[in-house]
Amino acid sequence: MSKRKGFTRRSEDFSAWYNEVVQRAELADYSPVRGSMVIRPWGYGIWEQMQHALDDMFKATGHENAYFPLLVPLSFIEREKEHVKGFKPELAVVTHAGGKELEEPYVVRPTSETIIYAMYAKWVQSYRDLPLLLNQWGNAMRWELRTRLFLRTAEFLWQEGHTAHADEAEAEAEARTMLGIYRRFMEDWMAMPPVTGVKTDGEKFAGAVRSYACEAVMQDGKALQAATSHMLGQNFAKQFDLTFQNRDGREEFAWNTSWGASTRLVGGLVMTHGDDAGVVVPPKLAPSQVVVVPIAGGEAEGAGVLAKSEELADALRREGVRARVDRRLDMSVGARFFDWERKGAPVRLEVGPRDVARGEVVVVPRVVREGGARKETLGEAEAVEGMRARLRALQDHLLGEAKARREARTVRQEVGSVRELAGLLDEGAGFVYSGWSGDPEVERRAKEEAKATIRVVPDEEFRSPAAPSKCPGGGRARMEVIWARAY
RNA sequence: CGGGGCGUGGCGCAGUCCGGUAGCGCGCCUGCUUUGGGAGCAGGAGGUCCCCGGUUCAAAUCCGGGCGCCCCGACCA
Numbered sequence: 001m002s003k004r005k006g007f008t009r010r011s012e013d014f015s016a017w018y019n020e021v022v023q024r025a026e027l028a029d030y031s032p033v034r035g036s037m038v039i040r041p042w043g044y045g046i047w048e049q050m051q052h053a054l055d056d057m058f059k060a061t062g063h064e065n066a067y068f069p070l071l072v073p074l075s076f077i078e079r080e081k082e083h084v085k086g087f088k089p090e091l092a093v094v095t096h097a098g099g100k101e102l103e104e105p106y107v108v109r110p111t112s113e114t115i116i117y118a119m120y121a122k123w124v125q126s127y128r129d130l131p132l133l134l135n136q137w138g139n140a141m142r143w144e145l146r147t148r149l150f151l152r153t154a155e156f157l158w159q160e161g162h163t164a165h166a167d168e169a170e171a172e173a174e175a176r177t178m179l180g181i182y183r184r185f186m187e188d189w190m191a192m193p194p195v196t197g198v199k200t201d202g203e204k205f206a207g208a209v210r211s212y213a214c215e216a217v218m219q220d221g222k223a224l225q226a227a228t229s230h231m232l233g234q235n236f237a238k239q240f241d242l243t244f245q246n247r248d249g250r251e252e253f254a255w256n257t258s259w260g261a262s263t264r265l266v267g268g269l270v271m272t273h274g275d276d277a278g279v280v281v282p283p284k285l286a287p288s289q290v291v292v293v294p295i296a297g298g299e300a301e302g303a304g305v306l307a308k309s310e311e312l313a314d315a316l317r318r319e320g321v322r323a324r325v326d327r328r329l330d331m332s333v334g335a336r337f338f339d340w341e342r343k344g345a346p347v348r349l350e351v352g353p354r355d356v357a358r359g360e361v362v363v364v365p366r367v368v369r370e371g372g373a374r375k376e377t378l379g380e381a382e383a384v385e386g387m388r389a390r391l392r393a394l395q396d397h398l399l400g401e402a403k404a405r406r407e408a409r410t411v412r413q414e415v416g417s418v419r420e421l422a423g424l425l426d427e428g429a430g431f432v433y434s435g436w437s438g439d440p441e442v443e444r445r446a447k448e449e450a451k452a453t454i455r456v457v458p459d460e461e462f463r464s465p466a467a468p469s470k471c472p473g474g475g476r477a478r479m480e481v482i483w484a485r486a487y
Numbered sequence: 488c489g490g491g492g493c494g495u496g497g498c499g500c501a502g503u504c505c506g507g508u509a510g511c512g513c514g515c516c517u518g519c520u521u522u523g524g525g526a527g528c529a530g531g532a533g534g535u536c537c538c539c540g541g542u543u544c545a546a547a548u549c550c551g552g553g554c555g556c557c558c559c560g561a562c563c564a
Contacts, residue, residue, distance in 0.1 A: 086563095140564095146563080152563075156564080158564095205564095260564090262564070295522065296522060297522075329522080332524085332525070333522055334522085334524035334525050336524095337524055337525085350523070355523090
């Protein structure tokens with residue numbers, strides 16, 4: 001990479017900005033494997049923080065982790081009709097191993113419903129074995145034609161939850177609960193407020209009865225499907241003989257759900273908060289929340305400055321803050337400042353000989369609130385003790401900004417034609433709320449002529465006060481939907 | 488699979504039209520000086536010019552064939 005000082009501006013070419021930022025903030029890099037990326041420590045650190053938060057929420061709602069094989073017999077995938085249709089074109093298949101051709105090929109899992117429910121069939125006999133609530137952290141592979149760092153890679157990291165229940169209502173409630181967890185995670189941790197709702201039949205998961213999703217608007221106005229939760233009904237149970245005896249002694253098929261979120265979230269984080277200086281990581285997900293940057297003077301001074309920097313980092317850690325000292329003294333201070341800005345560390349502490357002499361530090365947040373000071377000089381103790389509150393305020397600020405951007409990109413009005421829908425999106429609308437007749441033909445036309453899809457039929461709290469009456473495809477609206485151009 | 492572009496030190500590129508010593512910026516190494524917003528100076532290392540074949544005294548450059556990658560579209564989390 002040539003030594004370019006800044007990035008392409010978001011307003012010039014959002015997609016170029018994204019690619020540059022991801023690479024130069026050292027989140028990820030292209031690998032020798034087509035479509036697969038290397039996640040570098042800073043990017044992986046963000047993912048680890050996401051994992052911890054989500055994992056805690058899953059455990060708190062009664063789920064346990066387990067692990068299933070990477071390879072799935074091809075015949076398993078082929079068992080559920082819609083499921084094969086959806087995934088067949090993007091399967092990577094293992095045909096040889098141990099120097100021989102395999103009798104039955106394996107696919108590298110594009111998702112694990114089939115192998116997991118095959119195992120559940122073995123474990124579940126009675127209603128007493130239900131519900132079975134497992135989650136797996138792992139990787140999956142979908143051979144996409146066009147890939148983008150984090151947003152769509154051939155191999156991706158994710159979690160996939162798979163549950164089995166004794167009745168439909170309980171499975172439905174589970175699918176809903178998990179959607180709610182994703183939503184809360186996105187708001188509370190990512191500061192990325194999504195809209196939730198149900199997918200149309202055309203957009204639902206291959207093999208599901210119903211799919212729920214969190215959809216977020218990125219800064220360029222495009223929608224990102226950030227997590228999904230599926231009510232699978234008895235579709236997979238029937239194909240894998242996942243049955244149990246109910247209280248009355250009769251045999252029934254179990255009801256399943258599956259839900260997942262992937263490293264795509266990291267891409268969403270970048271596109272939600274990033275600015276022309278680089279990534280902005282919300283404090284709750286930052287691998288290092290505070291970076292102490294020592295400014296070395298002469299050698300004797302340098303030693304004092306370093307000692308003070310370590311002392312401050314220790315004090316911050318005792319306060320429960322993730323802090324690190326940037327000891328790269330052979331790099332100029334300016335270069336180190338820019339480096340952490342690019343990476344999006346929430347707060348920087350500058351510690352130089354002058355500060356040490358006065359018992360002060362310079363506190364610099366990654367993003368400055370309107371009217372706020374860019375740099376503040378504080379006493380050491382004050383800076384340390386106030387850090388948690390400062391980080392909390394930053395987190396809230398980011399959520400507020402993201403909400404405001406989502407609202408600014410939201411249009412609610414009667415849309416009488418596909419052309420009108422395209423016009424709104426061309427003018428910068430992100431989410432367009434309109435009516436829909438329920439006719440799939442309208443979706444097809446909108447996709448072709450406006451490059452837009454129905455992201456979700458929004459949940460009640462997101463719906464407009466007055467239900468729209470027109471459908472872009474003509475005819476009467478039967479429900480309100482959200483249109484967007486999506487990643 | 489259709490349309491377009493590109494393969495030259497680690498990265499980004501110039502050189503190709505018009506054949507004749509392989510260059511620039513960044514990065515890297517060493518030394519000295521420097522550190523409060525992307526350090527300076529001096530010295531240095533590093534290249535089968537994507538591959539194969541042809542033309543020629545001579546090929547990064549011309550001719551033929553192949554391979555790979557990127558972008559746009561179709562497909563999709």
